[in-house]
Amino acid sequence: MKKRVYHWQPELSSAIIYWSCTFGILFLSLILTLEHTRPYLISNIVLGIFFFFVLLGHNRYFIVEDEYLIIHAILPVRRKKITLSAIEIIRVGSKCIEIKAPGFKEETQMFIMTKKNKTTFIEAIKNQTLFKAQIIEDPDLTISKHY
Numbered sequence: 001m002k003k004r005v006y007h008w009q010p011e012l013s014s015a016i017i018y019w020s021c022t023f024g025i026l027f028l029s030l031i032l033t034l035e036h037t038r039p040y041l042i043s044n045i046v047l048g049i050f051f052f053f054v055l056l057g058h059n060r061y062f063i064v065e066d067e068y069l070i071i072h073a074i075l076p077v078r079r080k081k082i083t084l085s086a087i088e089i090i091r092v093g094s095k096c097i098e099i100k101a102p103g104f105k106e107e108t109q110m111f112i113m114t115k116k117n118k119t120t121f122i123e124a125i126k127n128q129t130l131f132k133a134q135i136i137e138d139p140d141l142t143i144s145k146h147y
Helices: 012-034 041-057 115-126
Strands: 005-007 061-064 068-072 080-083 089-092 096-100 108-112 134-137
Touching: 005 115, 012 041, 061 115, 089 115, 096 115
Parallel strands: 089 134
Antiparallel strands: 005 061, 061 068, 068 080, 089 096, 096 108
């Protein structure tokens, strides 16, 4: 059986920086294309780099296993495998979720998710037997972190 993945994006400031740089590569490719009237190798290579970064940006996801929550991020250093019993609180906002667990750098991490992904992820994690954390519906939770 194939594992279900739940896609996410990082907090708002990181997402804006990443996607701005990615679309900057697209605009550079388009500018290089406008310089010539026929297909141009360098602009096609830069366009290929743009598509690579788009695929890389969509390569962030959760996998819920029997004992673990696997958080797959772009950088291998940031990938985490957290036991479900270690999760303390999950706060659910309108556009994001915040997970509090000791495995994170600041004990908590924010994830932006679509409404469909968020609801299916919450239902999947509730159905795990080792998951004992409290799930809090918080309409005041915004997509930017407050320190």
